[in-house]
Amino acid sequence: MPFVIDQETVTSMLNSQVVATAIDLGIDLVKMWPLQTAQELENDARYAEDLQVRFSCMMAQTLLKRSEQIEQSVAEAAYEGMDVIPGCDRDVMHALMNANQAYDVLSTYRGVNGADLFLEAARTLGIDVEDRIERGIRGVMASVARTMRDTSGFEIDDDVVEEVGLCKSVTVDRDVLARRYLASVTVGDALLNLMCYDVEDQQEQAIRALPVLLYINGLREQLAVPHTFVTAEQLGYLIDLRDSARRFGDCKPVFANSFCPQTFVATVRYLAMFAGQEWAEHASYLRWDxxxxxxxxxxxxxxxxxxxxxxxxxxxxxxxxxxxxxxxxxxxxxxxxxxx
Incomplete structure (x- = not known):
C-alpha cells in the first residue's frame, strides 16, 4: 500500500509557532542527557513509571468509553501487579491490566518487528485489525527507515535497520530535533488513517488509536526524541479534528496513500502543544531535589x-x-x- 510523504507539507510545519515552542522545551530536556547523577537516574525512573501509570489511566478510560477519569491510585495498584481491589469495578481493573500489558509489549520495540508488536498490542486491547489494514500497517512500518531518512534528513540504511533497528544519538540541534519529531508524526498520521478507516464512531476510533500512540513513543525513543502523552479527552478532540480535516479537505482515499497532508497538519498543530508540556514535565522530574x-x-x-x-x-x-x-x-x- 502506498505511503508517500508530501515533503513540502512536512517542511512547512518546521517553522510553525507551536512546533517551535515545543522544540524549545524539548531542547531544555535533552540538554540534560546523558543523566549524570544517581538522583537524576532515580528521578527518570520515577518519571517512566508515572508515565506508564498515566498512560494506563488514559487507555482504560478510553477502552471503557468513560467520561470520568480512572483514579490514579487504582492505576498505580494495577501497575504494581494487583488484579483485584475491594470496591473497584472489575471492568476497570481488567482494562488497566490490558493497558499495562499492551504498554509493556511496545516498550520492547527497537526498530525491528514493529508490525508484529503493534498487532500484538492491538489484540491485547481487544482491537480487531482486518487483513487489508494489517497489510497497510506492515507496509508503513517496512518503510520506516526510508521515511526517517527522507523526512529527517539523516542517513539510515534500510538493510541495517532490519537487523539492528534505527537508533540515533541525542541532539540539541533545534532543526534536527524538530525534523525527527515531525518524522514520527508522519508515521503516526499514516497509522491513524489506517486504524480509523471506515470507522464512524469517534469513541471506537479513539480505542483504535491507542496502539498507535504507544508505537510512536517507541519510535521516538529510537530517534532520541522524548516521549509524549495525551489525556483521553485530548485524544477524543484529536479524533474530531482529524475527522473534520478529512471531511472538509481534499484527501486522497486511505488505500491510495496512507499519509494525508490535511490530517497530518491538524495532528501536528494540536499535538505539538502537548508534546511541549510533557517535555517540560519530564524536565521538572529530572530537576527534582x-x-x-x-x-x-x-x-x-x-x-x-x-x-x-x-x-x-x-x-x-x-x-x-x-x-x-x-x-x-x-x-x-x-x-x-x-x-x-
Missing part, C-alpha cells in the same frame, strides 16, 4: 505556623479589647442610671 523539596516543605510549614499564631494572637487581643470595652461600658452605664 529531595533535600531542597524537604527544606521547602519545612519552610512552608513554618510559614503556616507563624500565620496561624499571628492570627490567633490578633483574635485573642481583639477579644480582650472587646471584653474590656464591654466591662467599661457596663460600669459607666451603671453609674449613669437615674436615682430616685
Amino acid at each position: 529531595p533535600k531542597k523539596a524537604e527544606q521547602e516543605a519545612k519552610d512552608e510549614d513554618e510559614r503556616r505556623s507563624k500565620e496561624a499564631l499571628a492570627k490567633k494572637f490578633n483574635l485573642t487581643k481583639d477579644d480582650s479589647s472587646d471584653s474590656a470595652d464591654s466591662d467599661s461600658g457596663t460600669a459607666d452605664g451603671a453609674d449613669s442610671e437615674p436615682r430616685e
Whole structure:
C-alpha cells in the first residue's frame, strides 16, 4: 500500500509557532542527557513509571468509553501487579491490566518487528485489525527507515535497520530535533488513517488509536526524541479534528496513500502543544531535589505556623479589647442610671 510523504507539507510545519515552542522545551530536556547523577537516574525512573501509570489511566478510560477519569491510585495498584481491589469495578481493573500489558509489549520495540508488536498490542486491547489494514500497517512500518531518512534528513540504511533497528544519538540541534519529531508524526498520521478507516464512531476510533500512540513513543525513543502523552479527552478532540480535516479537505482515499497532508497538519498543530508540556514535565522530574523539596516543605510549614499564631494572637487581643470595652461600658452605664 502506498505511503508517500508530501515533503513540502512536512517542511512547512518546521517553522510553525507551536512546533517551535515545543522544540524549545524539548531542547531544555535533552540538554540534560546523558543523566549524570544517581538522583537524576532515580528521578527518570520515577518519571517512566508515572508515565506508564498515566498512560494506563488514559487507555482504560478510553477502552471503557468513560467520561470520568480512572483514579490514579487504582492505576498505580494495577501497575504494581494487583488484579483485584475491594470496591473497584472489575471492568476497570481488567482494562488497566490490558493497558499495562499492551504498554509493556511496545516498550520492547527497537526498530525491528514493529508490525508484529503493534498487532500484538492491538489484540491485547481487544482491537480487531482486518487483513487489508494489517497489510497497510506492515507496509508503513517496512518503510520506516526510508521515511526517517527522507523526512529527517539523516542517513539510515534500510538493510541495517532490519537487523539492528534505527537508533540515533541525542541532539540539541533545534532543526534536527524538530525534523525527527515531525518524522514520527508522519508515521503516526499514516497509522491513524489506517486504524480509523471506515470507522464512524469517534469513541471506537479513539480505542483504535491507542496502539498507535504507544508505537510512536517507541519510535521516538529510537530517534532520541522524548516521549509524549495525551489525556483521553485530548485524544477524543484529536479524533474530531482529524475527522473534520478529512471531511472538509481534499484527501486522497486511505488505500491510495496512507499519509494525508490535511490530517497530518491538524495532528501536528494540536499535538505539538502537548508534546511541549510533557517535555517540560519530564524536565521538572529530572530537576527534582529531595533535600531542597524537604527544606521547602519545612519552610512552608513554618510559614503556616507563624500565620496561624499571628492570627490567633490578633483574635485573642481583639477579644480582650472587646471584653474590656464591654466591662467599661457596663460600669459607666451603671453609674449613669437615674436615682430616685
